[in-house]
Amino acid sequence: MNSLNLELILLVVTILGGVVALLLAVFQLVDTYLDIGEKLKKRRLKNNNKTAPSE
Helix, strand or coil: CHHHHHHHHHHHHHHHHHHHHHHHHHHHHHHHHHHHHHHHHHHHHHHHHHHCCCC
């Protein structure tokens, strides 16, 4: 009976660890995506300022 409980606890901890790892990976992907978008936006603004005629 003790062995069964330990195996069940190990299984639950492993599954929860996997879920947490997947969530952290998704958060990292979103953060990277937003960071790339921000850099592209700054680059577009910089390029637009260069090409805009100065008066």
